[in-house]
Amino acid sequence: MPRKPLHLLALVLLSGALAACGSEQTTMYEPGVYKGKEDAAASEEAAERRSGALRSRAERGFADR
Amino acid sequence: MKSQAQALKASRRWRAMLWSLFAIIILAMALPSIGYLVADAAQVYGPERDFSEERAANPRSEMWRDARFGEGGFTTQTGPYVTNQMIANIGENWRQVRTGPMTTIGGWFLIAVLVLISLFFAVVGRSRIEGGRSGMTVVRWKGYERFLHWFTALSFIVLAITGLSLLFGRYVLIPIVGHSGFAGYAQAAMYVHNFLGPAFSVGVLFMIVLWAKHNIPNRTDVQWFKQGGGIIGNKHPSAGKMNGGEKVWFWLGVFTLGLIVIVSGFILDFPNWGFQTREIMAWSQGIHAVAAIIWIGFFFGHAYIGTLGTEGALEGMTRGRVDTNWAKQHHDLWYEDLIARGERPVPESELEGAKAPSQPAGQSGH
Amino acid sequence: MARMKFLCDAERCIECQACVTACKNEHEVPWGVNRRRVIVMNDGRPGEKAVSVACMHCTDAPCAAVCPVDCFYTTADGIVLHDKDLCIGCGYCFYACPFGAPQYPQQSAFGVRGKMDKCTFCAGGPEEVHSSAELTKYGTNRVEQGKLPLCAEMCSTKALLAGDGDIVADIYRKRIITRGGRPQTWGWEAAYGEDV
Numbered sequence: 076m077p078r079k080p081l082h083l084l085a086l087v088l089l090s091g092a093l094a095a096c097g098s099e100q101t102t103m104y105e106p107g108v109y110k111g112k113e114d115a116a117a118s119e120e121a122a123e124r125r126s127g128a129l130r131s132r133a134e135r136g137f138a139d140r
Numbered sequence: 141m142k143s144q145a146q147a148l149k150a151s152r153r154w155r156a157m158l159w160s161l162f163a164i165i166i167l168a169m170a171l172p173s174i175g176y177l178v179a180d181a182a183q184v185y186g187p188e189r190d191f192s193e194e195r196a197a198n199p200r201s202e203m204w205r206d207a208r209f210g211e212g213g214f215t216t217q218t219g220p221y222v223t224n225q226m227i228a229n230i231g232e233n234w235r236q237v238r239t240g241p242m243t244t245i246g247g248w249f250l251i252a253v254l255v256l257i258s259l260f261f262a263v264v265g266r267s268r269i270e271g272g273r274s275g276m277t278v279v280r281w282k283g284y285e286r287f288l289h290w291f292t293a294l295s296f297i298v299l300a301i302t303g304l305s306l307l308f309g310r311y312v313l314i315p316i317v318g319h320s321g322f323a324g325y326a327q328a329a330m331y332v333h334n335f336l337g338p339a340f341s342v343g344v345l346f347m348i349v350l351w352a353k354h355n356i357p358n359r360t361d362v363q364w365f366k367q368g369g370g371i372i373g374n375k376h377p378s379a380g381k382m383n384g385g386e387k388v389w390f391w392l393g394v395f396t397l398g399l400i401v402i403v404s405g406f407i408l409d410f411p412n413w414g415f416q417t418r419e420i421m422a423w424s425q426g427i428h429a430v431a432a433i434i435w436i437g438f439f440f441g442h443a444y445i446g447t448l449g450t451e452g453a454l455e456g457m458t459r460g461r462v463d464t465n466w467a468k469q470h471h472d473l474w475y476e477d478l479i480a481r482g483e484r485p486v487p488e489s490e491l492e493g494a495k496a497p498s499q500p501a502g503q504s505g506h
Numbered sequence: 507m508a509r510m511k512f513l514c515d516a517e518r519c520i521e522c523q524a525c526v527t528a529c530k531n532e533h534e535v536p537w538g539v540n541r542r543r544v545i546v547m548n549d550g551r552p553g554e555k556a557v558s559v560a561c562m563h564c565t566d567a568p569c570a571a572v573c574p575v576d577c578f579y580t581t582a583d584g585i586v587l588h589d590k591d592l593c594i595g596c597g598y599c600f601y602a603c604p605f606g607a608p609q610y611p612q613q614s615a616f617g618v619r620g621k622m623d624k625c626t627f628c629a630g631g632p633e634e635v636h637s638s639a640e641l642t643k644y645g646t647n648r649v650e651q652g653k654l655p656l657c658a659e660m661c662s663t664k665a666l667l668a669g670d671g672d673i674v675a676d677i678y679r680k681r682i683i684t685r686g687g688r689p690q691t692w693g694w695e696a697a698y699g700e701d702v
Contacts, residue, residue: 133669
């Protein structure tokens with residue numbers, strides 16, 4: 076048991092801080108899953124990936140046969 | 141003798157030259173517009189155009205030009221927000237005003253007013269009661285008038301804060317509290333603004349009706365303005381119940397800006413009335429915001445003079461009673477009239493004795 | 507990088523309202539909210555023309571500029587989307603939009619409108635792709651599946667074109683060459699600052 080009151084306070088605060096991790100809103104790490112903010116580069120990559128498919132679809136769909 | 145005749149001739153030549161120049165300029169402007177006298181405007185601009193009408197120009201290009209200029213068509217879709225207009229041009233103009241001068245000039249205007257008031261306070265300081273307090277007070281504002289004032293004042297402040305948040309929040313608050321934080325606040329601010337606005341309007345309308353009689357301009361006000369309201373020089377100009385400055389605040393602020401803000405605000409607040417097209421809404425929003433910003437700048441001045449700027453002024457609106465020395469200094473004609481009508485100044489001690497007998501007199505003196 | 511655009515060929519539009527119906531059905535848009543509408547000019551008169559109008563996904567979108575909560579964003583494909591969680595329903599985007607695209611579920615006293623809803627170019631919204639939250643708030647996400655907006659894809663006369671601006675412009679230019687006449691890229695000047 077800590078003697079000094081300051082240590083006791085620190086212990087209480089630390090345990091409180093640790094308890095905050097138990098919230099359901101806390102983002103937990105999972106390997107291979109991105110949970111960060113909106114990633115501009117990733118969305119650009121996705122747009123690039125599907126742009127070919129969208130182009131060919133427009134050409135097939137709207138051009139007169 | 142000869143030289144005098146020459147000088148006369150020269151001056152006549154000058155005058156002739158000036159007059160002919162003047163005539164040339166005026167005629168150059170007037171002569172080309174004579175056409176309007178002969179042909180009326182409809183003939184100049186062509187008859188009311190109709191889509192189906194045969195005309196020399198390509199009818200199809202006419203139609204597309206109409207579409208670009210906001211002409212309406214027919215649509216089967218129904219709903220409160222469905223418009224039959226192909227392209228509305230008001231939106232882009234409104235956007236340019238709102239994101240341009242309204243925010244930049246409006247924001248700097250409010251900051252400039254605050255800076256000027258602080259500078260004035262730092263340089264000139266508080267206007268003290270000459271010769272100190274007399275300890276005798278007279279009634280200035282009745283209970284219902286004070287309630288009306290503070291109800292309107294508090295709702296004005298809340299409306300100003302919420303309204304300014306909606307205009308400037310994107311530039312000022314989003315960088316601080318973030319998008320979701322600000323969106324939550326803005327949602328609440330919008331509803332507070334929309335629901336409090338009509339209540340505030342009632343307060344302003346009551347003020348206009350009840351206080352117009354105190355604010356009728358007269359010759360005393362001219363004198364008051366000539367002496368700069370007592371800011372310049374030592375002598376304080378005469379004034380009735382309301383001085384010239386207060387009358388300007390009433391007619392320009394409460395009456396003119398107030399009515400503009402109320403009418404445009406009601407148009408914006410009640411889209412369910414149904415007559416509001418996007419043109420009307422955009423115009424109302426622009427007028428509402430500009431008038432409100434000017435009013436808020438005006439209000440800064442009113443609030444400063446009423447609280448920090450003038451010793452003994454605020455208590456007229458809080459307690460309803462003012463010191464006789466303050467009354468003689470700032471509203472001498474009103475004070476004389478009050479005394480002539482038989483109002484008796486009451487000493488501070490008597491007032492407190494009557495109100496709270498348990499409290500010793502002079503405890504909460506100023 | 508593709509830059510998505512809409513183009514309605516007024517010479518081909520027959521005012522069948524199928525695009526409107528398809529949009530409503532695909533995204534389960536509530537009653538009174540119209541993401542797409544057909545406007546007929548010179549209705550019932552010679553030279554009648556119809557144009558299908560929705561959000562044009564402007565390059566410099568006025569709605570995004572006036573939004574007090576800054577809830578609009580442009581995706582990498584050039585699609586203008588908005589976040590309904592941020593939207594406060596102030597109505598400003600509706601005043602600013604040249605095309606009348608933003609819609610609201612309500613129009614009541616004290617400016618109660620609900621969250622704004624508009625055409626998403628069938629690209630969903632800021633929620634997780636194909637999640638139920640995205641479906642209920644913004645409708646289906648066809649672009650993510652490599653498909654184009656349903657209104658254009660099922661247009662029977664191929665009047666409504668949607669897709670990469672270059673390809674749409676190419677197709678339209680070919681049509682003009684074949685059939686003659688002047689191009690009429692309605693709304694492009696206002697939305698994209700350029701014509702075909």
